[in-house]
Amino acid sequence: xxxxxxxxxxxxxxxxxxxxxxxxxxxxxxxxxxxxxxxxxxxxxxxxxxxxxxxxxxxxxxxxxxxxxxxxxxxxxxxxxxxxxxxxxxxxxxxxxxxxxxxxxxxxxxxxxxxxxxxxxxxxxxxxxxxxxxxxxxxxxxxxxxxxxxxxxxxxxxxxxxxxxxxxxx
Numbered sequence: 780x781x782x783x784x785x786x787x788x789x790x791x792x793x794x795x796x797x798x799x800x801x802x803x804x805x806x807x808x809x810x811x812x813x814x815x816x817x818x819x820x821x822x823x824x825x826x827x828x829x830x831x832x833x834x835x836x837x838x839x840x841x842x843x844x845x846x847x848x849x850x851x852x853x854x855x856x857x858x859x860x861x862x863x864x865x866x867x868x869x870x871x872x873x874x875x876x877x878x879x880x881x882x883x884x885x886x887x888x889x890x891x892x893x894x895x896x897x898x899x900x901x902x903x904x905x906x907x908x909x910x911x912x913x914x915x916x917x918x919x920x921x922x923x924x925x926x927x928x929x930x931x932x933x934x935x936x937x938x939x940x941x942x943x944x945x946x947x948x949x
Contacts, residue, residue, distance in 0.1 A: 798839040802838060822840065823840055850871055
C-alpha cells in the first residue's frame with residue numbers, strides 16, 4: 780500500500796504555481812503557453828468570488844502536469860518570461876508554499892527582534908509594518924503619475940501580440 784502522504788507530495792511536485800498574471804490573460808492562453816512543456820492534467824485559474832472584483836481573475840493560477848519533470852521544465856522555461864509586459868512567476872507549488880512559510884516566519888521574527896516584542900503583539904507589529912509598506916508603495920505610485928498610465932496603455936495594445944509569440948522564444 781502506498782503512503783497517502785507520499786502521493787500528496789508527488790502531486791504537489793508536478794503542480795506549478797503561475798503568478799503575476801496580467802488580468803487580460805485568459806485560461807485558454809495560459810494553457811496554450813504551458814502545453815509545450817508536458818501533458819496538462821488540470822488547470823485552476825483563480826477568480827474573485829466576492830466583493831467589487833467578483834468574477835475578475837485574481838492574477839494567479841495552478842497547472843497540474845503529469846510528471847514532476849514536466850513541471851520543472853515549465854518552471855525553467857517560463858519563469859521570468861514576459862506575458863503582456865509582465866514577467867511571469869513560475870514555481871513548483873510545493874516550493875511556493877514552503878518558501879512563503881519560511882519568509883513569513885523569519886520576517887515576523889526579525890520584526891519582533893527589532894521592536895523587542897514577543898508573543899501576542901507579534902501579529903500586530905507585522906501587520907503595521909505591512910500597512911506602512913503599502914502606504915509607501917502608494918506614495919511612490921502617486922509620484923510616478925500619468926507616465927505609468929501611458930505605459931499600461933502601451934502594454935495593453937501589445938498584450939495579444941506577446942501572447943501569440945510567446946512560444947517563439949522557447
